[in-house]
Amino acid sequence: LDQLQSSLLTEHDGPGDVLNKASRLLSDVTKMAGVVTLPRRETVTLRHIEFLPMSNTRVLVIFVTDGQEVHNKIIHTDRLYSPAELQQAANYLNSVFAGRSLAKIRDLILKEMEQDRSQVNQGMMDAVSMARLTFAQQPKDDYVLSGETNLMGFSELSDMERLKQLFEAFSQKRGVIHLLDQCLLAEGVQIFIGEESGYRAFDHCSLVTSSYSINDEVVGVLGVIGPTRMAYEKVIPFVDVTAKLLGAALNSK
Structure with missing residues (x-):
C-alpha cells in the first residue's frame, strides 16, 4: 500500500x-x-484563459484548468480581432468564468447568447462568441x-x-x-x-x-x-x- x-x-x-x-x-x-x-472534461474547472492572434481570423486559445494543466486550441473567428480586443475578451471571460466547470460555462454561454443584444455591448458579445468556439462540446x-x-x-x-x-x-x-x-x-x-x-x-x-x-x-x-x-x-x-x-x-x- x-x-x-x-x-x-x-x-x-x-x-x-x-x-x-x-x-x-x-x-x-x-x-x-x-x-x-x-x-x-465537463467537470474540469477553468483557471485562466488567453487569446493570441495568428494569421487572418485564426486565434490561438490558451486555457489553464485544474492542476495547472495547459490546453491549446485554434479557433476561427468571423472577423479579424486586434490584440487589444483579444485581451479585452480574455479579461472579461476570466472575470466571469474562472473557477467554474466547463459544463457550467457552457450553460452560461447559452444564457448570454440568448440575451437581448441591445442590452449587451459588442465587446461582451465577441468574448462570449469566442468562448463558445473554445468550449464547444468535446468528443467522447x-x-x-x-x-x-x-x-x-x-x-x-x-x-x-x-x-x-x-x-x-x-x-x-x-x-x-x-x-x-x-x-x-x-x-x-x-x-x-x-x-x-x-x-x-x-x-x-x-x-x-x-x-x-x-x-x-x-x-x-x-x-x-x-x-x-x-x-x-x-x-x-x-x-x-x-x-x-x-x-x-x-x-x-
Missing part, C-alpha cells in the same frame, strides 16, 4: 502522468490489463490502457479469434468506453463476469472497476480486465484502494 501511495502521489507528476501510472500499476500488480478513463472521453498483452498468457483467452475481437475492441474504444460509462453511476466496486457485461468482445473476460473522484465529484473509472477465473479476493480490494488513491493524487494537483 505504501509503495502504491508513493508511486501515485509523486509531487512533480502532472494529472496525465498520474493516470498513466495508475493504469500501469493495475497491470503490473495484477498481471492483467489495467484501464483508467480520463477525467470527464478517452482512456489509458496498459498490459493488454498480458491477456495473451491466459489459456481461456489464448484463442486467436477471441484475442482478435478483444484487441479490436481496445483499439476502437467506443464499446469499452460505453461499458465503463455505466460504472460511473455505481458506488463502490463493480464486477462484470463474462457475458454479464453485455459486450460481446468481453464474453470470456471479467472486468472489475471502481469510480474515482475529484473534489467529491465522480469524474472517471479505473479497472482491471482479465480472465473470468481471476483471483477476485485480491483484485477487488486492489482496484478499490487504487481508485481512492488516484482521486487523492488528482485532488493534490
Whole structure:
C-alpha cells in the first residue's frame, strides 16, 4: 500500500502522468490489463484563459484548468480581432468564468447568447462568441490502457479469434468506453463476469472497476480486465484502494 501511495502521489507528476501510472500499476500488480478513463472534461474547472492572434481570423486559445494543466486550441473567428480586443475578451471571460466547470460555462454561454443584444455591448458579445468556439462540446472521453498483452498468457483467452475481437475492441474504444460509462453511476466496486457485461468482445473476460473522484465529484473509472477465473479476493480490494488513491493524487494537483 505504501509503495502504491508513493508511486501515485509523486509531487512533480502532472494529472496525465498520474493516470498513466495508475493504469500501469493495475497491470503490473495484477498481471492483467489495467484501464483508467480520463477525467470527464465537463467537470474540469477553468483557471485562466488567453487569446493570441495568428494569421487572418485564426486565434490561438490558451486555457489553464485544474492542476495547472495547459490546453491549446485554434479557433476561427468571423472577423479579424486586434490584440487589444483579444485581451479585452480574455479579461472579461476570466472575470466571469474562472473557477467554474466547463459544463457550467457552457450553460452560461447559452444564457448570454440568448440575451437581448441591445442590452449587451459588442465587446461582451465577441468574448462570449469566442468562448463558445473554445468550449464547444468535446468528443467522447478517452482512456489509458496498459498490459493488454498480458491477456495473451491466459489459456481461456489464448484463442486467436477471441484475442482478435478483444484487441479490436481496445483499439476502437467506443464499446469499452460505453461499458465503463455505466460504472460511473455505481458506488463502490463493480464486477462484470463474462457475458454479464453485455459486450460481446468481453464474453470470456471479467472486468472489475471502481469510480474515482475529484473534489467529491465522480469524474472517471479505473479497472482491471482479465480472465473470468481471476483471483477476485485480491483484485477487488486492489482496484478499490487504487481508485481512492488516484482521486487523492488528482485532488493534490
